[in-house]
Amino acid sequence: MPKHGKKYTDAAKKIDFTAQYEIKDALELVKQNASAKFDETVEVAFRLGVDPRHADQQIRGAVVLPNGTGKSRTVLVFAKGDKIKEAEEAGADFVGGPEMVTKIQEGWYGFDVAIATPDMMGVVGKIGRLLGPKGLMPNPKTGTVTMDVAKAIAEVKAGKIEYRVDKTGIIHAPIGKASFELEKLEENFKTLSDIIVKAKPAGQKGQYVKSVSVSSTMGPGVKINPLRIQ
Numbered sequence: 001m002p003k004h005g006k007k008y009t010d011a012a013k014k015i016d017f018t019a020q021y022e023i024k025d026a027l028e029l030v031k032q033n034a035s036a037k038f039d040e041t042v043e044v045a046f047r048l049g050v051d052p053r054h055a056d057q058q059i060r061g062a063v064v065l066p067n068g069t070g071k072s073r074t075v076l077v078f079a080k081g082d083k084i085k086e087a088e089e090a091g092a093d094f095v096g097g098p099e100m101v102t103k104i105q106e107g108w109y110g111f112d113v114a115i116a117t118p119d120m121m122g123v124v125g126k127i128g129r130l131l132g133p134k135g136l137m138p139n140p141k142t143g144t145v146t147m148d149v150a151k152a153i154a155e156v157k158a159g160k161i162e163y164r165v166d167k168t169g170i171i172h173a174p175i176g177k178a179s180f181e182l183e184k185l186e187e188n189f190k191t192l193s194d195i196i197v198k199a200k201p202a203g204q205k206g207q208y209v210k211s212v213s214v215s216s217t218m219g220p221g222v223k224i225n226p227l228r229i230q
Contacts, residue, residue, distance in 0.1 A: 020225035026214050027185045033219040034178030040216035046171045057201045060164040062142040067184040068159030070177035076111035077158050078120040090150035115144045116153045162230040178216050193229040
């Protein structure tokens with residue numbers, strides 16, 4: 001059993017781990033229990049009744065949270081020609097082509113999100129094995145392979161997050177900061193949960209959302225009644 005610090009132990013005493021809370025009550029507990037010296041990220045975990053080994057059950061996408069994530073994100077755009085200027089004017093932090101690929105091959109990862117125009121994917125593909133495991137590979141499914149780079153940059157800067165089911169059937173995603181007003185956290189949560197519910201594969205059998213829990217970076221998880229989001 002891992003040993004937890006006093007703050008975590010004190011926070012855990014306020015939670016009934018056998019209970020499944022209403023969304024608002026769970027988020028309120030998470031906010032109360034976020035006692036670190038920094039503004040903790042509030043995260044949600046959805047355990048789904050899917051088998052990610054099947055292509056049709058590999059749930060993945062992106063959504064713009066209405067109240068953002070509370071974190072500024074650094075954007076790299078792979079582009080050429082007129083799209084370089086468009087990306088720069090739209091607020092991209094880094095823009096380039098093959099020279100950026102070389103930089104990444106040398107170990108540079110000074111960005112949170114990578115966007116690419118379709119005509120650059122041949123170049124970006126050379127570093128797929130580097131970007132893929134880090135979740136940084138541009139992908140049409142998440143809107144990060146597009147000719148409309150200005151829109152893609154604006155969405156990332158506004159609080160767009162990507163979600164993806166892992167091999168154990170769980171989706172982990174941030175929905176804001178502990179300092180957010182309760183209503184804003186709740187709105188972000190519902191926006192994400194609605195998208196995940198709509199993404200239910202046609203071939204999925206049995207209960208789709210098996211469990212949901214929310215937690216802050218350093219705090220214990222609080223279970224939410226999964227029937228409240230289905």
